[in-house]
Amino acid sequence: MNRLIVAVFLYCTLSTAALAQTDAVIREPGLEFVAETLIPGADDTMMSLCYVTENLVVFGLVLTSDVQGYALASDRCNTTYDQLYPEEKIIAAQALGLISADIKPKAGNDWKHNLGIYGLLVSGCLGLIAVIIRRIKSLLGYDLRGPMRKKAALRILSAMCHMAKCDGLVDSIELTHIRTTIRRLTGRNYPTSEIIQMVSAIDMSEGLNEHHFIAFGKGLRDREKDLMMQGILSVAIASGRLIPVEHAFATELAYGLGIPGEDFRRLLDQVLATELPV
Numbered sequence: 001m002n003r004l005i006v007a008v009f010l011y012c013t014l015s016t017a018a019l020a021q022t023d024a025v026i027r028e029p030g031l032e033f034v035a036e037t038l039i040p041g042a043d044d045t046m047m048s049l050c051y052v053t054e055n056l057v058v059f060g061l062v063l064t065s066d067v068q069g070y071a072l073a074s075d076r077c078n079t080t081y082d083q084l085y086p087e088e089k090i091i092a093a094q095a096l097g098l099i100s101a102d103i104k105p106k107a108g109n110d111w112k113h114n115l116g117i118y119g120l121l122v123s124g125c126l127g128l129i130a131v132i133i134r135r136i137k138s139l140l141g142y143d144l145r146g147p148m149r150k151k152a153a154l155r156i157l158s159a160m161c162h163m164a165k166c167d168g169l170v171d172s173i174e175l176t177h178i179r180t181t182i183r184r185l186t187g188r189n190y191p192t193s194e195i196i197q198m199v200s201a202i203d204m205s206e207g208l209n210e211h212h213f214i215a216f217g218k219g220l221r222d223r224e225k226d227l228m229m230q231g232i233l234s235v236a237i238a239s240g241r242l243i244p245v246e247h248a249f250a251t252e253l254a255y256g257l258g259i260p261g262e263d264f265r266r267l268l269d270q271v272l273a274t275e276l277p278v
Helices: 002-013 016-020 087-095 111-139 150-167 172-186 192-200 210-217 222-237 244-257 261-275
Strands: 025-040 046-058 061-073
Touching (some): 025 061, 150 172, 150 210, 150 222, 150 244, 172 192, 172 222, 222 244
Antiparallel strands (some): 025 046, 046 061
């Protein structure tokens, strides 16, 4: 049964490339200390009772330990055993008081060993199920990303509102476009009243300097910076044209975010394909 479990686990969790490396996944014997005995060894020191185990080792890490039997060792089971000790010898030694009567005569996995084996199998299969679910959701067109972190989403929304304010006027159509676009890009829903409040607080009469544009991207990940550029470009070209002041805002923001020219053009083409389908 344990061999079947290990085989299923390997099938579920380890890649073909990993299995191809003979040193990466191996089964090797091991010893585990069980108890001291009153059985003398070759040098008249008392020997230790050990579990003889078969260990599953992956990249040098012991993942499971399967008990195979008992053995006696003179080094407290640290390196090797002196002799195997089958069930009948355990019973005889217990009758003579040489081994504790609390020891089970027949060696087998206790709850700790079973927990390691079955827990590993369950975790491996759950991981496989999670991968399958993600794959199915991807094929069905579901967005695998959860809502963007609030800090980044608010920063993107602020940049979009600044872009909308570039021409001095923000009408209801632009507000609706901002609301739907921010929800699409970040997975977060902001009410129109909150967007109106943010737009009203923006003063673009004196323009923005380099430090303002750098501040937009401070602490953002590369993916979030790309989405910010997509958001502001979407707002800019929603009317069907990109006026000079909007183009200037977009290019200065790209510079402040550290987005190179080729990436800026790629994002612009992507937004144009989305907002202005042929």
